[in-house]
Amino acid sequence: MKLRDYIIRRLALLIPxxxxxxxxxxxxxxxxxxxxxxxxxxxxxxxxxxxxxIREELHLDEPxxxxxxxxxxxxxxxxxxxxxxxxxxxxxxxxxYLPATAELTILSMVIAxxxxxxxxxxxxxxxxxxxxxxxxxxxxxxxxMPIFWLALxxxxxxAYKYPILPLDSRLGIGVVAPNHxxxxxxxxxxxxxxxxxxxxxxxxxxxxxxxxxxxxLAIILRITRSSMLEIVRSDYIRTARAxxxxxxxxxxxxxxxxxxxxxxTVAGINFxxxxxxxxxTETIFNWPGMGRFAVTAVNNLDFPxxxxxxxxMAIVMVAANLIVDxxxxxxxxxxxxxx
Amino acid sequence: xxxxxxxxxxKTYFYTYEGVVKALEGINLDIYKGESLGLVGETGxxxxxxALSIMRLIQWPPGKIIDxxxxxxxxxxxxxxxxxxxxxxxxxxxxxxxxxxxxxxxVFTIGSQIxxxxxxxxEVDKKEAEKRxxxxxxxxxxPDAEKVMKQYPHExxxxxxxxxxxxxxxxxxxxxLIADEPTTALDVTVQAQILDLIQKVNKEIDSSMLLIxxxxxxxxxxxxxxxxxxxxxxxxxxxxxxxxxxxxxxxTKGLMHAIPKIHVETKRLEVIRGVVPNLITPPSGCRFHPRxxxxxxxxxxxxxxxVKVEEGHYVACFLHGGVK
Amino acid sequence: xxxxxxxxxxxxSRIKETKFxxxxxxxxxLSMLGLVLILFMLLVxxxxxxxxxxxxxxxxxxxxQGKRVTEERWEIHFDEKxxxxxxxxxxxxxxxxxxxxxxIVYGSRLSIKIALMVVVSALIIGVVLGALAGxxxxxxDEIVMRVTDIFFSIPGLILAMAFTAAxxxxxxxxxxxxxxxxxxxxTRIIRGQILKTREETYxxxxxxxxxxxxxxxxxxxLPNSFAPLFxxxxxxxxxxxxxxxGLSFIGLGASPGTAEWGLMISTGxxxxxxxxxxxxxxxMAIVLFVxxxxxxxxxxxxxxxxxxRR
Numbered sequence: 001m002k003l004r005d006y007i008i009r010r011l012a013l014l015i016p017x018x019x020x021x022x023x024x025x026x027x028x029x030x031x032x033x034x035x036x037x038x039x040x041x042x043x044x045x046x047x048x049x050x051x052x053x054i055r056e057e058l059h060l061d062e063p064x065x066x067x068x069x070x071x072x073x074x075x076x077x078x079x080x081x082x083x084x085x086x087x088x089x090x091x092x093x094x095x096x097y098l099p100a101t102a103e104l105t106i107l108s109m110v111i112a113x114x115x116x117x118x119x120x121x122x123x124x125x126x127x128x129x130x131x132x133x134x135x136x137x138x139x140x141x142x143x144x145m146p147i148f149w150l151a152l153x154x155x156x157x158x159a160y161k162y163p164i165l166p167l168d169s170r171l172g173i174g175v176v177a178p179n180h181x182x183x184x185x186x187x188x189x190x191x192x193x194x195x196x197x198x199x200x201x202x203x204x205x206x207x208x209x210x211x212x213x214x215x216x217l218a219i220i221l222r223i224t225r226s227s228m229l230e231i232v233r234s235d236y237i238r239t240a241r242a243x244x245x246x247x248x249x250x251x252x253x254x255x256x257x258x259x260x261x262x263x264x265t266v267a268g269i270n271f272x273x274x275x276x277x278x279x280x281t282e283t284i285f286n287w288p289g290m291g292r293f294a295v296t297a298v299n300n301l302d303f304p305x306x307x308x309x310x311x312x313m314a315i316v317m318v319a320a321n322l323i324v325d326x327x328x329x330x331x332x333x334x335x336x337x338x339x
Numbered sequence: 340x341x342x343x344x345x346x347x348x349x350k351t352y353f354y355t356y357e358g359v360v361k362a363l364e365g366i367n368l369d370i371y372k373g374e375s376l377g378l379v380g381e382t383g384x385x386x387x388x389x390a391l392s393i394m395r396l397i398q399w400p401p402g403k404i405i406d407x408x409x410x411x412x413x414x415x416x417x418x419x420x421x422x423x424x425x426x427x428x429x430x431x432x433x434x435x436x437x438x439x440x441x442x443x444x445x446v447f448t449i450g451s452q453i454x455x456x457x458x459x460x461x462e463v464d465k466k467e468a469e470k471r472x473x474x475x476x477x478x479x480x481x482p483d484a485e486k487v488m489k490q491y492p493h494e495x496x497x498x499x500x501x502x503x504x505x506x507x508x509x510x511x512x513x514x515x516l517i518a519d520e521p522t523t524a525l526d527v528t529v530q531a532q533i534l535d536l537i538q539k540v541n542k543e544i545d546s547s548m549l550l551i552x553x554x555x556x557x558x559x560x561x562x563x564x565x566x567x568x569x570x571x572x573x574x575x576x577x578x579x580x581x582x583x584x585x586x587x588x589x590x591t592k593g594l595m596h597a598i599p600k601i602h603v604e605t606k607r608l609e610v611i612r613g614v615v616p617n618l619i620t621p622p623s624g625c626r627f628h629p630r631x632x633x634x635x636x637x638x639x640x641x642x643x644x645x646v647k648v649e650e651g652h653y654v655a656c657f658l659h660g661g662v663k
Numbered sequence: 664x665x666x667x668x669x670x671x672x673x674x675x676s677r678i679k680e681t682k683f684x685x686x687x688x689x690x691x692x693l694s695m696l697g698l699v700l701i702l703f704m705l706l707v708x709x710x711x712x713x714x715x716x717x718x719x720x721x722x723x724x725x726x727x728q729g730k731r732v733t734e735e736r737w738e739i740h741f742d743e744k745x746x747x748x749x750x751x752x753x754x755x756x757x758x759x760x761x762x763x764x765x766x767i768v769y770g771s772r773l774s775i776k777i778a779l780m781v782v783v784s785a786l787i788i789g790v791v792l793g794a795l796a797g798x799x800x801x802x803x804d805e806i807v808m809r810v811t812d813i814f815f816s817i818p819g820l821i822l823a824m825a826f827t828a829a830x831x832x833x834x835x836x837x838x839x840x841x842x843x844x845x846x847x848x849x850t851r852i853i854r855g856q857i858l859k860t861r862e863e864t865y866x867x868x869x870x871x872x873x874x875x876x877x878x879x880x881x882x883x884x885l886p887n888s889f890a891p892l893f894x895x896x897x898x899x900x901x902x903x904x905x906x907x908x909g910l911s912f913i914g915l916g917a918s919p920g921t922a923e924w925g926l927m928i929s930t931g932x933x934x935x936x937x938x939x940x941x942x943x944x945x946x947m948a949i950v951l952f953v954x955x956x957x958x959x960x961x962x963x964x965x966x967x968x969x970x971x972r973r
Contacts, residue, residue: 016809017809017812017813017816020809020810020812020813021813021816021817023813024813024814024817024822025825028825028826028829029829031829031830136693137693140693140954140957140958140961141950141954143953143957144901144905144950144953144954144957145946145949145950145953146905146908146909146912146925146928146946146949146950147909148908148909148912148928148929149928149942149945149946149949149950152928152932152935152942152946153942153943153946155935156935156936156939156942160935160936233398234441235436235438235441235442236441236442236443236444236445238396238436238442239434239436239442239443239444239504239507240444241396241428242394242396242428242429242433242434243428243429243433243455243456243459243507244425244426244427244428244429244430244456244459244460245425245429245455245459246425254444254447257444257446257447258444258445258446261446272815272817272818272819273818273819273820275818275821276818276819276820276821276906276909277820279820279821279824279909279913280820280909280912280913283912283913284932294821294824295913295914298824298825298828298913298914298915299913299914301828303828303829306824306825306828307825309821310817310821310822310825313817313818313821314816314817317816317817317818318816321816331446332445332446333445333446333491333493334445334491334493356683356686
């Protein structure tokens with residue numbers, strides 16, 4: 001009951017933020033210096049009548065506040081505008097591309113959290129050992145590497161030089177996609193028992209998800225390490241040792257449980273960077289997701305698509321933050337929901 | 340009286356950036372069965388380090404036990420493997436700390452933290468451990484113990500947190516309880532209650548106690564014997580009566596004069612001049628000599644040996660023996 | 664003489680603390696490595712004309728406004744295109760026969776320019792807004808913080824991408840878009856520090872003694888905000904270059920022909936399987952540049968954080 005109240009209250013608080021985001025996207029789409037109507041009509045050689053018609057359709061002659069009103073009204077009805085590149089509603093395109101992005105980002109986040117926490121703890125426990133130095137070096141290199149360059153290097157190594165992994169896309173040639181349930185291939189193929197598709201999709205996920213998770217892994221490793229180092233010196237860890245607990249229990253139960261609290265926060269904040277990275281990763285691995293769609297849209301000056309994508313990413317972030325807050329209150333009994 | 344724990348020539352150093360902190364320079368102590376020994380001294384004189392050394396909980400880096408023996412039931416705790424020592428912690432020797440708030444793990448319930456200690460050292464299942472935890476909470480006078488079992492540390496007051504700590508420390512009926520400033524962080528009104536409780540419960544389960552404090556009032560209330568510590572040395576040790584009525588060491592005398600007395604009219608409370616010395620470059624000879632009113636030439640040159648001044652009363656000062 | 668001694672005596676603890684900090688820092692191998700990398704990059708940028716082996720027009724910052732380079736100005740050396748690394752071309756040549764080593768050397772200038780422009784501008788905006796919000800509180804605080812919330816709810820790269828797309832592709836627009844995206848982080852840090860410091864005992868003591876608000880801000884609050892801000896700025900120098908390279912890679916940054924590291928990787932991508940050097944070396948340049956700032960920032964954080972230093 002209390003949880004539901006909290007979620008409702010939090011969702012209500014999100015409304016002003018989302019309105020702010022729409023203001024931002026609206027502003028961005030109105031600083032375009034080019035003549036949008038002419039552009040959509042086909043550029044310089046466009047028929048003036050067509051331009052006029054598009055101008056009318058897009059309400060370009062009306063005052064800005066009215067245009068924003070139309071924009072907001074459309075959004076409320078789920079209308080994100082017309083995708084210029086694919087000549088269909090943006091919402092429809094998003095619906096098609098979203099699952100591929102979801103599958104890639106969720107898997108990458110899971111990898112980053114899992115390996116990041118383990119290596120972070122080991123690094124902290126073996127402080128100043130060679131393991132610590134190596135993991136720290138990997139961590140700091142991880143956040144210093146352009147993700148698209150890492151992707152290309154991995155392709156060069158594992159898809160070309162030693163061709164053990166596929167170069168790009170979601171499934172091998174000739175492999176039929178599993179029946180559409182969620183659009184997440186791993187999930188769908190598991191549910192339908194389509195193991196050919198499962199194998200192929202996992203195989204195709206390896207390189208992109210390693211690429212995408214690397215930077216986040218590095219950040220999670222770093223925060224886990226530093227919070228573990230702080231916690232192992234705390235009074236309650238001394239108590240745990242004075243009780244006679246095994247060092248393993250002290251570290252993995254008493255210390256780690258506390259270290260997870262800042263780690264979850266950082267992982268949540270880092271989700272934004274992960275989504276940004278997905279745009280680049282998808283471009284390189286020819287991944288049929290939102291990111292690649294957005295890059296195509298950007299290059300075609302397809303603003304309704306770019307703005308729809310930006311808005312969607314804001315919603316995803318807001319949802320991610322809500323999940324982090326809920327997780328936080330589960331992990332830390334001192335935090336009371338709604339306080 | 341039968342001896343429970345004997346500490347011989349214990350030396351613990353800390354290797355820091357600024358130099359080697361010689362926190363303990365050859366501590367000698369013995370604790371008898373059923374007694375409570377008070378360890379007093381100013382902040383930074385090495386009381387807590389002594390306690391943590393006995394528990395073998397000095398963290399390396401930077402700290403290390405350099406030398407000495409800690410004998411419990413005829414066994415030298417500094418020679419046994421870590422795994423064996425681990426089994427002694429919490430069962431034979433347990434400890435309560437100064438800050439109950441930060442000494443309890445914030446993310447686990449009180450109940451789970453107490454029963455964890457019980458299942459660790461005793462062959463009982465989870466349900467039995469929980470029952471015993473509840474009994475312990477009752478024993479330490481925790482109101483609404485059943486509810487407290489499911490509560491988190493931050494939901495309790497300081498006094499209640501310390502009761503929970505005591506319940507946890509005594510849950511396996513230790514032979515020795517080390518209480519490191521157990522009441523310092525608490526409200527004055529709660530301090531007396533907790534002290535009474537520690538004394539009572541300790542007697543009930545028949546364990547000895549090493550009570551560490553800077554508060555002589557606490558010592559007078561609880562302890563049968565007292566050891567006075569100064570800058571890494573035990574300077575005087577004896578029964579409470581001997582120490583309070585007839586202190587020998589100038590430092591102990593200074594401490595006694597610093598207690599406000601109710602029946603004696605004093606114009607001004609006396610204090611010991613100077614401050615606790617830096618233990619990286621401690622004073623030569625007797626470490627107290629720069630602050631001592633009776634300083635002699637020999638005090639600067641040699642550390643005074645510990646000599647017996649009466650039955651059960653020992654002091655380390657050239658004023659009372661030793662080679663001059 | 665006497666004055667200096669007195670000053671030394673009065674600030675004894677502070678001097679000791681600073682010495683300790685410097686000493687910690689000197690003994691941190693990784694921080695020193697970071698510093699060396701940064702100095703190396705600065706030297707390369709400063710002496711680019713002496714280091715580069717070729718100095719054609721393409722290597723310098725032609726057409727920052729994003730105008731198209733006319734065909735005549737391209738010196739295409741088809742006879743030398745896509746040559747592997749050799750003693751003549753250390754890092755090989757690209758598809759136009761240009762010397763990649765020289766392009767990277769000149770490219771360091773652009774990277775430094777981008778990093779400085781974006782970080783300094785965002786810092787000024789962010790600190791001013793953060794100080795206003797934290798100091799005055801009330802509705803100013805409310806508005807500023809809600810605006811940062813909005814910015815924080817869109818992933819930075821994606822927001823910068825949308826902005827640049829709207830402004831039109833050019834390296835200048837990439838920088839402008841990134842300034843717009845980057846300021847909120849500084850606002851939050853400064854505001855948080857002000858709120859935290861305001862509660863500190865010594866600030867309350869100063870206030871109770873009748874010290875004016877502005878004096879408190881400048882004497883107590885800002886110096887204490889310095890450490891976290893300094894660490895953030897150092898790290899951001901690298902992060903900005905990474906993001907800019909990402910935008911260039913998508914095709915939003917410098918126009919074709921500019922010696923910009925991200926763009927070089929982008930164009931090299933088409934040749935990755937037969938000319939790995941085209942992608943590899945510009946990427947390494949980015950890694951070393953960003954690594955330098957990250958190592959330094961990391962070291963500074965460890966040194967300046969009182970909880971971790973001992």
